[in-house]
Amino acid sequence: MRLTLRQLEVFAAIARCGSVSRAAEELALSQSAASAALAELERAYDMQLFDRAGKRLRLNDLGRSVLAKANELLDRAQELEAALHAHDLPGELKVGATLTIGNYLGAAIVGEYLRRHPGSRVALTIENTAEIIARVAAFQLDLALVEGRCQDPDIEVIHWGDDALMVFAAPAHPLAKKRRVTPADLAAADWILREPGSGTRDTFERAADGVLREVKVKMELSQAEAIKHAVASGLGIGCLSRLALRDDFRLGRLVALKTPFLDVRRDFSILVHKRKYRSAASQQFIALCMERPGLADSS
Numbered sequence: 001m002r003l004t005l006r007q008l009e010v011f012a013a014i015a016r017c018g019s020v021s022r023a024a025e026e027l028a029l030s031q032s033a034a035s036a037a038l039a040e041l042e043r044a045y046d047m048q049l050f051d052r053a054g055k056r057l058r059l060n061d062l063g064r065s066v067l068a069k070a071n072e073l074l075d076r077a078q079e080l081e082a083a084l085h086a087h088d089l090p091g092e093l094k095v096g097a098t099l100t101i102g103n104y105l106g107a108a109i110v111g112e113y114l115r116r117h118p119g120s121r122v123a124l125t126i127e128n129t130a131e132i133i134a135r136v137a138a139f140q141l142d143l144a145l146v147e148g149r150c151q152d153p154d155i156e157v158i159h160w161g162d163d164a165l166m167v168f169a170a171p172a173h174p175l176a177k178k179r180r181v182t183p184a185d186l187a188a189a190d191w192i193l194r195e196p197g198s199g200t201r202d203t204f205e206r207a208a209d210g211v212l213r214e215v216k217v218k219m220e221l222s223q224a225e226a227i228k229h230a231v232a233s234g235l236g237i238g239c240l241s242r243l244a245l246r247d248d249f250r251l252g253r254l255v256a257l258k259t260p261f262l263d264v265r266r267d268f269s270i271l272v273h274k275r276k277y278r279s280a281a282s283q284q285f286i287a288l289c290m291e292r293p294g295l296a297d298s299s
Contacts, residue, residue, distance in 0.1 A: 002044040002045075003041070003044070004037075005073075005074065005077055006037055007037045007038070007040060007041040008041075008070045008073060008074055009027065009074060010023060010027065010029070010034050010037040010038055010041075011037075011038060011041055011049060011066075011067075011070055012067065012070050012071055012074060012139075013026050013027050013034075014034070014038060014050070014057055015050075015059050015063065015067050016138070016140060018056060018057060018058070019055055019056060019057060020034050020035050020038070020055075020057065021055070038050075047062060048060065048062070049062060049063035049066060050063055067139065068139065068273075068275040068276070071139045071276060071277070072275070072276065072277035073277075075142075075276070075277045075279055076277055076279075078092070078279075079279045079280060079281075092120075092121040092122070092123065092281070093113075093120065093121070093122050093123070093142050093143075093279075093281040093282065093285055094123045094125070094140070094141050094142045095110070095122055095123070095124050095125070095141065095142065095143060095144065095145070095285065096124075096125045096126075096127065096132040096135055096136065096141040096143070096144035096145070096146075096271075097124060097125070097126050097132070097144065097145045097146070098126070098127070098128060098129045098132055098144075098145070098146045098147050098148060098198070098199050099126060099127070099128055099194075099198065099200075099222070099223070099224065100147050100163075100199070100200060100224065100240075100241045100243060100244060101145045101146065101147055101268065102124065102126030102145075103126065103224065103244070104241070104243040104244060105145075105243065106124055106126065106145075109145070109288070109289065110122050110124055112288060113284070113285055113288055116284075116288070117281075117284065120281065125141065128194075128195065128197050128198040128199070128222065129146050129147070129148030129149075129150075129197065129198055129199035129202070130148075130197035130198075131197070132144045132146055132271070133146070133148075133150050133152060133155065133271065136152075136155055136271045136272070136273055137152055137154060137155060137273065139273060139276055142272075142276070142278075142279065142281070142282045142285075143270055143271065143272045143282055143285065143286065144270070144271040144272075145160070145268065145269075145270055145271075145289070146199060146268070146269055146270075146271055147163055147199040147200070147203075147241070147266055147267070147268050147269075148198065148199020148200075148202050148203070148266075149199070149202060150269065150271055154273060154274055154275065155271050155272070155273055155274065156271070156272050156273075156274050157269045157270075157271060158269060158270040158271075158272070158286070158290075159267055159268075159269055160267075160268045160269055160270050160289050160290065161267070161268035162265065162266075162267060162268065163241055163242065163243065163265070163266050163267070163268055164241075164242055164264055164265045164266070165200065165203055165204060165207075165239050165240060165241055165242070165264035165266070166239070166240065166241075166242050166245055166256050166257075166264070167181075167186070167237060167238070167239050167256070167257045167259045167262065167264075168231060168237065168238055168239070168240070168245055168248075168249075168254045168255060168256050168257060169231060169237045169238075169254065169255060169257055170231055170232050170233070170234050170254065170255075171252065171253075171254070171255050172234060173234060173237065175189060175237060175257055176255045176257070180258075181257050181258060181259060183211055183212050183213075183261055184213075186208075186212050186215075186237070186259065187212045187213045187214050187215070187216075188216075189216065189236060189237050190216050190218040190235065190236035190237070191215055191216060191217050191218060191236050191237060191238065191239070192218060192219045192220075192221065192227050192230045192231050192235060192236045192237070192238045193215075193217055193219075193220055193221075193227070193238065193239065194220070194221065194222065194224075194227065194240075195220045195221070195222045196220070198222070199266070200239070200240060200241065203264060203266045204239045204264065207262045207263050207264045208262065211261055211262060218235065218236045219235065219236065224240050224241070224244040227240060228240070228244070228245070228248060228253075228254060231254060232248075232253055232254060237257065239264065270286055270289060272286075
């Protein structure tokens with residue numbers, strides 16, 4: 001066999017990093033060694049896996065088709081290596097989470113997984129929905145926990161739990177004093193919302209479409225805590241997951257506005273690339289999540 005794991009490891013790293021120098025740095029290799037490994041792979045099979053643009057390398061169609069199989073083989077090799085070191089060690093797991101899940105549920109889920117599998121390692125990446133989906137599509141994550149929609153045909157979406165957004169305001173806000181809030185009230189208000197590309201923003205916009213004649217976005221912020229502070233300061237009203245608001249409501253820092261005319265329910269899902277090998281660690285992590293579908297409700 002002319003193929004080596006080192007060649008595949010270098011190829012996958014270059015695809016991930018976009019350049020030989022960054023891939024070499026990631027793998028702790030010299031740049032010449034990384035270049036040689038890629039050249040040997042392409043020469044052995046008389047093929048070209050990248051389009052060259054100066055020092056930048058971009059996967060071509062053949063490279064993209066090979067990358068999925070290369071990543072699967074590398075994952076299997078890593079799992080085998082872990083099994084040789086310790087029979088019950090599942091290996092490292094790369095998990096992605098969107099901001100709401102990552103900030104309010106991530107630690108509990110990862111903590112329970114590590115308690116069940118001592119010695120395991122989990123690398124948790126927290127980004128907005130669009131970025132997490134892109135990382136799953138690029139085989140950079142083993143799986144991801146998201147609250148937004150995913151329409152990528154190459155990614156399997158597994159329903160995991162339920163969530164709902166809540167519209168909220170500062171206790172001194174005029175809408176907080178109204179017994180009944182109307183769509184016209186919300187259309188006239190200033191809003192502090194999550195940034196475009198987040199699952200929270202997507203859910204809110206779908207709920208508001210056709211119900212509110214307009215949404216006056218005064219400020220866009222990427223962190224729930226920043227939004228809550230802005231709303232508590234009286235700058236406008238907001239809409240976030242009930243997970244992010246539970247303590248603030250209990251302590252009276254913020255108040256919920258009743259908006260039965262807005263359908264702000266959404267799903268929590270697990271994303272896995274259909275062509276990515278599911279290691280024992282991935283399967284165990286997914287099984288843990290599926291054991292506790294009500295985690296969001298009980299947190």
